[in-house]
Amino acid sequence: MTKQLNEQLNIEMKKSQDTSQELHNYSQTLEEKIKERTVDLENIHLDLKNKQTNLVLAHEIAGLIPWDWNIKDRKITLTDKLNRTHLKNSDLHRAKLLSLIHPDDLEHFKTEMRLHLRGLTERFEATYRVKQYDDKWYWVHDIGSVILRDPRSKRPLHMVGIRRDIHQERQDQERLKLTASVLQQAAEGIIILDEDFKYIEINPFFEQITGFKREQIIGKHIFDITENYKARQRSNHNQIITQIMQNGIYDGDVTEKFLSGKKTAIRFHINAVKDEQNRTINYIGIISDLTEQKLQEQRLSYLENYDKLTDLPNRLYYHDQLHQYLMSQKDSIQQLAIIRLNIDRFRPINEYLSNRGGDELLRQFSQRLRLVTSEAFIVAHLNSDNFAIVYEVSHIRPSINEHCERITKALHTPFNLDDQEQFITVSMGVSFYPEHGRQIDYLNNCAELALFEAKRLGGNTVKIYSNEMSRVVDESNQLERELRHAIHNDELIVHYQPKVYFENHKIQGFEVLVRWQHPTKGLIPPNIFIPIAEQTSLISEIGQIVIDKTAQQIQIWKSMGYEDIRVSFNVAAQQLHRGNLLNTIDTAINKYHISGQNLELELTESTLLENSHAMKKTLEEISKRDIQISLDDFGTGYSSLSYLTDFPIDILKIDKSFVSKIGQPKQEAIISAIVTMGQAMGMTIVAEGIETAEQLNFLNNLNCHLAQGYLFSKPLTETDATKFLKMNSA
Template sequence: MNLSPMPLAVLVVDAAGIVTSWNKACEKLAGYGAAEIQGMPLLHIVEFADPPDAQPQLAARAEAESDAVLKCADGRRLPVRVMVAPRALEPGPASSFSVIVIPQPGQFPARYALIQDLPVADIVEALPCVFYVIDPSGHLLLWNRLLEEALEMPADELPTAKVEGFFDARDREVVVDNIRRAFEHGHSTHEAVLVGKHGKRTSLLFQCARTTLGNVPVVFGTGLDITVRKQAEHGLQVRERAIYSSLNAIVITRCEEHEHRIEYVNPAFERITGYTLAEIKGRDPRFMRLDGCDEDERQRIRMALKRNESVRAVLRNLRKNGEIFWNDLRIDPVVNLDGEISHFVGVINDITEARHYERRLHHLAHHDPLTGLANRTLLQERLRQALEGAAQKGTTLALAFLDLDNFKHINDHFGHDAGDAVLREVAQRLRAGMREDDLVARMGGDEFVLLLCDPTSRAQLADLVERIRLAIMAPLRVDGQEILPGTSIGVALFPDDGDTPEQMMRAADAAMYHAKTMGKNNVQFHSAELNQIVHAYLMLEANLGRAIRERELVLDYQPKVDLRSGRVVGAEALVRWRHPVEGTIPPDRFIPVAEETGLIVPLGEWVIEETCVALKSMAAHGLDDFVIAVNLSARQLRQRQFPERLGQTLRRYGVDPRRLELEVTESQLMDQPDEARDALAQLKALGVRLSIDDFGTGYSSLSHLQTFPVDYIKIDRSFLGDVGHDGHMVITRAIIALGHNLKLQVIAEGVETREQLAFLRAHDCDQMQGYYFSPALSRDALQDLLARDTRLPD
């Protein structure tokens, strides 16, 4: 730009006031040629209004405005305003000065009439931007009102202030560099923040250009207020940084003719999917879809995009490496300035781990942690679904309850780790024996359930369940020890035995209970008759505890007779249940129930207490050598505190331990022979007598038998059924001989005939008991028998 048409004369003078350069406006305004002005003292051209005797030096006029007269070549005297400014941006004494000569209003030559009529000042003031002119010293020569407002400074303060002072200290060096660049290279552009006198901050885009006023270089330009733009840019930068730094994957697509092409993805997208922006820019995001999956969700997305609506969906996609990941996707449209949908923004939340965690929680909530089988919750859900399906299709289904036999013994003898190993192995065997559509569940403890969908026939169902029972019976080894599991199985059928989950489970459970009462390790199907039996069994179980508490139980005593003298030397205590409604309930009905439920322990303690009362009473009647035998259960024998409690009971009643005999079965001893030996040794240390009951029915090892500290062995009644039977005679004689060889007395039980008695006497058996001599008697009847010294006839 050239300012020469403007009536703004600029001269450059040295420190002595000699003109060294000028601009064209100076020639036109004063009428001198270049040769005439060159080297002319300034005072020959400009006559200041100061009195002659008060003329200040040129340097003193710097940064000030003076009235003067311009002496023109044609003799005219033109009133002007003169401004003097040192020509340097650096501090220190100036070596030259710029002198700006501006005609007073109405003093322009005719050739400037048009310019004079042009309202330049109004135009500059009306500019929608800051306007400025800066001289080489870094001072303002001209400016407009917007600059004053931005700087919060009045006009009379601006000429004396350096431009660099209008900016933050940290920005000043850059601002000065840009002004110099404009002086040196003709132009520069930069952004900076003007700082007002009272702290106002205005962001401006400065456009600078160099020009000359005569031979005096100046920089002029504009400053466009970009505060709003900078604020918007800052907001965009924050949002862009947020998108860039987001943990969620973000993808922006561009809409073109109903197509959606990727325009941007953030680093999280690259991390989650494995694809970089360079690889997928311009592609449709659907390239990551997993074919055949989540079609309903994908259709929802397509319809929402077609309607230009937001949508949220959960679906599976493929990473670059082929892995499947779960994607919680939210898509929203982006409206441009014209109100049109130009882009869509998708936010991807990788929920793969959350889905896996949910599945693990669901699995834990529906499966047994030890075996991995379905648990009670899942069984009930599947059973309900299966029943509904069977009812709709008119098919059948079966529910089988399995309970492992003697599992407590496995835990007690081999340890709980071995018990867990057995449960896991049984679970595996059950899985192997089932069809794919069937369900195997563990109810807890040692109880398992089979849900068998649509069995082909009752016969095939029975065959399947029997094969499962046999598979469970197969030996397994745990830590080098062989374990032989067994199971009792109860089966219920739909619709015969029930049509609701509750009815089916009760029916199968009842059938399983019946299998237990039938001797265990067998399969029983449910029936109406069976339901009555099991109901009676459960009622018996419920009433037995009450019977113990309310003393409905009584003891009868079957006498034991010495076969040599015929004298009654002892008795076996036999428990009876006098039920208030059903009458007398025999032991073979309630003792197994007590064994199963654990009530045998309080029942056994009661029997010992009653026996001690009877022994004390007999001692009071002078019968201090009489021995009463009590049957000891396996549970009592395994209790570690039992010998100590027994000793306390004997002392409390003042009973001689030698008058109490404890009977244990052969199977109890051989079940855990080492533990049994230790328990018997502790009991023997108390002084009580010990006998092995039902001898000959188990599988005794003679090496074990001779180490047990027992006093008697009892021949099981089955070996006396027919003394004429050669097999029975041989076994009975062998048992008597074995007992005597081991220095044990031999007792025969269940003696009912004269022939049996004669056989026992002939083979030197020591004692007998049975109906041949006497049934079980009450305590009073027994004492009366003893008082009368009733003996076995010869």
């Protein structure tokens, strides 16, 4: 029994040992499994962490901000730009969010959210503006989706989404729209080319310039749409391409004939566009249509160089063309004939026909002259009835005689003016290049002297300059040299002739008159040297001297208490044309601290003959300085009422040639008409050259304002003028 129990016990112990071993083995296996599972879990956790990090990084790179809305628990989780998580009450956050949405976008946001929460859209998506911390509006784009709904009611329980900041993108889009709008609406052609100079984009104005539609141009080479079959055109195009490739830029004016048939003057500006490696990737060009500009330049050139009345080149163009021609012919044996032509007795004819009829005569005369002088190098209208014709001639004298005879014959045929026949004759003076000289001014002077001789002989004739006339030229040249010396040696002096009020004979001011105190010839009057000065640039220098001396004397008189004294000075046409008169006046005013009201500028009718825009502008500028402008010797020249309306004239002077004939009924009628007209236009009337009481009384009865003449005083030196001022001041 005992043995049996022992055996049984051994068996049980064996089983127990086996069981223990199995448990031990199982425990070891379990521990290994747990270790393996732990490693797997750690790997999974690490992988999830890495994925989460990558997701956050991806969101950050993409500018995405995740959000999680637990609708059931009314909680919303937000992640800001610093990757910080915020848990907020969704109701409070929703109320705050709605207050930050732009009013114009709020309804759109609420509608899109409502539709999605009701299950009517697959996802919520809205683009809207929100106010940021700096109180500025920024564009954002939200995308979200409900991920959990109540199984029974289908009410939304949980929603997730992301927000993207698209403000910069939206601004870029707006800028692109603006750029596209500019491209479409630009008043210049704009082109974009690829690196091979093929069109990839153009704007509508370029279509207008070329006459082609966009689809006809895109893909073509830059010059494939222009005529390119002539060698010169191909060469020009190749030069442009070469310059662009070498310098990265081209800027120039070209005239292109496009295959559409349009021929256009264009300004071509093109630049290369480089990438970061400085490789050319595109070319951008701006093409300006110069057609209107060229037409405007032609119109301006015409106005500058041609006489509007006769449609002939004017004096400036004549001198410029003749100068250029003579410069090009320095070493040539070519001979020229310079003809100065004048209509005989034009002044009385013009007065008889009236200005309108006189203008029509000049128009018809010019047309006929142009036809009969088709072989001439140039035919010009210098002024009034003065014309110039230049011929290139071989056998000079016989040839020019034939030309002059042909001109005379053509102009002898009567002109039809208002159904009336008007006969005219002409006088001509001729000088030859190089026989009589090589300088333009000298040749013109010779022709003018010959013309003067022809007129002196009664007109209707042709005179060729001869050596007998050279004495006059030599004397003129000698006088010019002495005058230049006089200017530099301060030999020019000024005298002052008083102007007084008719009513009380008290002084109003003076007219300054220039004199030449020659060291050997004594006092030379202006009628001797002023014509010489006007033919040269000396008149401007003399004008500067007179204005400076006048302003200096005004300063002296003002210092003596004569604040309102006014002194008038004469201005020649050249002073107005040369453009430095304003500067001279301004310099004198500032230098001597005087006012423009102390000055008065006197012009003659002949000065206003070239009724130019530039002259009018200069006179208007002078008037703006409170300097009064006086029209001298009105009625003695080519009088025109247009002078009084076109120019800022303040004062009308009755010339002494009229005053001296007071007592003659016709002359008195003319004076009365001039005074009445001037007064009606609000002008001050000045009568000059008064020498007798009879003249004074007649003019006083016409209510003239100011008197000037030897009856009151001759022109005075500065000292004597000051004495007169003291004795006759109001």
